[in-house]
Amino acid sequence: MIPFIDLTRQHAGLRAELVAATARVLDSARFVLGPEGEALEAELAALAGVRHGIGVGSGTDALRLALTAVGVGPGDEVLTPAFSFVASASTILMAGAVPVFVDVDPATFALDPDAAERAISARTRAVVAVHLYGHPAPMDAVGALARRHGLAVIEDAAQAVGASYAGRPVGAWSDATCLSFYPTKNLGAAGDAGMVLTDRDDVAARVRRLRHHGDGGRYRHVELGLCSRLDEMQAAVLRVKLRRLAAWTDEHRRIAACYDEGLAGLLLVRPVERPPARHVYHLYTVRHPDRDHLAKQLADLGVGTAVHYPLPVPGQPLFGGGGEGRWPEAWRASREVLSLPCFAGMRDEEIHAVVRAVRLACGGA
Ligand SMILES: *Cc1c(COP(=O)(O)O)cnc(C)c1O
Numbered sequence: 579m580i581p582f583i584d585l586t587r588q589h590a591g592l593r594a595e596l597v598a599a600t601a602r603v604l605d606s607a608r609f610v611l612g613p614e615g616e617a618l619e620a621e622l623a624a625l626a627g628v629r630h631g632i633g634v635g636s637g638t639d640a641l642r643l644a645l646t647a648v649g650v651g652p653g654d655e656v657l658t659p660a661f662s663f664v665a666s667a668s669t670i671l672m673a674g675a676v677p678v679f680v681d682v683d684p685a686t687f688a689l690d691p692d693a694a695e696r697a698i699s700a701r702t703r704a705v706v707a708v709h710l711y712g713h714p715a716p717m718d719a720v721g722a723l724a725r726r727h728g729l730a731v732i733e734d735a736a737q738a739v740g741a742s743y744a745g746r747p748v749g750a751w752s753d754a755t756c757l758s759f760y761p762t763k764n765l766g767a768a769g770d771a772g773m774v775l776t777d778r779d780d781v782a783a784r785v786r787r788l789r790h791h792g793d794g795g796r797y798r799h800v801e802l803g804l805c806s807r808l809d810e811m812q813a814a815v816l817r818v819k820l821r822r823l824a825a826w827t828d829e830h831r832r833i834a835a836c837y838d839e840g841l842a843g844l845l846l847v848r849p850v851e852r853p854p855a856r857h858v859y860h861l862y863t864v865r866h867p868d869r870d871h872l873a874k875q876l877a878d879l880g881v882g883t884a885v886h887y888p889l890p891v892p893g894q895p896l897f898g899g900g901g902e903g904r905w906p907e908a909w910r911a912s913r914e915v916l917s918l919p920c921f922a923g924m925r926d927e928e929i930h931a932v933v934r935a936v937r938l939a940c941g942g943a
Contacts, residue, residue: 580919580928582882583762587923588826592818596768599814606810611790614813621820622757623775625740626749630782632774633808634789637736637758640772641669643804644754645704647774647784648730650675654703657729659689660890660901660908662708666734667891675703679892681905685850688715690907691723704730709738709748711886711917712764712830712860713851717743717751732756736772737860739765740827744854749775754785759816764830764860765823771812826922830859833920833929837862840933844940846872847914861886862920866940869916875939881932884917 589596603614611633619631634640650656652674658667660679667677678697680689687710694705705724707715717733724731735741735748736758742748749755759771774785787793792803834857838848847865851857863886866872873883890908892901902909918932 579880580882580931582884582917582919583921584923585761585766585921587921588766588819588822590923592822595818596815599818600811603810603814609810610807612810612813614810614817615808618808618813618817618820619773621817622739622773626747626755626775628749628755628775628777630774630776630779632776632782632785632789633813634772634774634785635804635806635808636770637756637760637763637772638665638669639789639804639806640756640758640774641665641706641732641734642672643785643788643806644732644756644774644776644781645669645673645675646788647776647781648704648732648753650703650730653701655699655701656703657689657694657697657705658891659687659706659708659710660892660905661687661887661911662710662734662891663736663887664891664894664896665736666706666708668896670706676701677891677897678702679897679901679905679908681907682911684907684911686713686715686852686855687711687911688713689720691716691719694720695723695727698727698729702727702729704732706732706734707752708734709741711849711863712738712741712858713849714738714741714743714748714855714857716855717748721751730754736760736763738858739763740823741858742856750777753778754781759812764826764858765816765819767812768815769812771808771816773808822922827858829922829924830862830920831857833924834859834862836929837918837920837933840930841936844937846936846940859920861917863915863917864936865911865914866916867914869914872939873916876935879935879938881935882919885915886917887915888912
């Protein structure tokens with residue numbers, strides 16, 4: 579059996595360091611907002627080449643607070659891709675605004691900048707660019723569009739820490755960038771955690787305030803915020819893992835290269851890495867016209883797979899469902915995508931076994 583993901587492999591070589599890091603926090607008895615979190619904020623800001631990192635409770639809260647911090651509120655519309663994890667849109671509702679769904683580029687799953695431009699109204703305030711599966715959205719085009727229409731740009735980099743576009747890291751292209759440290763993400767905590775990255779002093783100050791009850795200092799609450807702070811245990815774990823991130827990214831890229839080579843010539847669409855994007859392959863997601871049958875065959879051959887995501891965002895019951903005619907690429911993607919195992923610590927024989935199984939299932943053995 580080849581699992582879709584096995585996080586115990588990541589932890590095996592790090593156990594002693596992780597235990598020491600969490601013991602350090604326990605002994606310090608500082609658990610919420612402390613030196614580990616501040617160090618992690620500085621390290622991740624430096625990785626993106628921006629001045630501020632603000633640790634929060636999850637990637638979802640990072641998006642939710644970043645939206646408010648860049649000025650999104652009731653009455654505003656925010657452009658977001660029709661194909662993503664639900665949080666790329668639900669957080670817009672949480673911020674009191676209205677998500678306006680934009681169909682995606684079928685090759686990269688990023689929001690299509692031309693379709694985004696057509697969706698702009700007098701109320702549009704911001705655009706959320708999602709680096710889905712670890713492939714950066716076309717940030718030059720998104721930035722140009724935002725400048726033409728006076729929009730704020732938010733990067734949803736929950737799946738793309740360490741990726742870059744035109745040699746510039748994700749996080750350096752926007753007013754605010756959101757990271758998720760959900761355990762299965764490329765940089766995963768031992769629980770929930772997230773971060774906002776920004777080069778803007780005003781956005782950083784606002785997120786800092788909003789993550790702690792809108793506290794303007796000394797129990798003086800100036801606006802409605804959340805209770806969403808990064809805890810020291812998670813920060814300490816993440817700092818140990820951050821030192822491995824570049825090596826793990828190389829592993830993801832190597833697995834992707836093996837799949838690209840091994841799966842060539844099949845009736846299946848492989849993911850692209852479209853220059854000048856540098857993909858981190860958080861997920862290696864193929865497309866197949868008979869996805870469910872392929873997934874079943876692979877399961878029978880002992881290969882775990884997953885579907886990210888079986889419904890486009892506007893197709894979710896939360897958003898009313900439907901819209902096949904309005905967002906055809908998002909709907910087609912939701913029927914065709916299948917993610918193959920791609921995780922740090924995967925063994926060569928497992929990678930080759932996945933290739934053999936997919937070739938067999940696709941009749942190209
Ligand atoms: C995981 C994820 C989020 C939310 O992050 P959480 O830490 O789970 O709250 C948001 N957007 C995308 C694209 C994600 O993959």
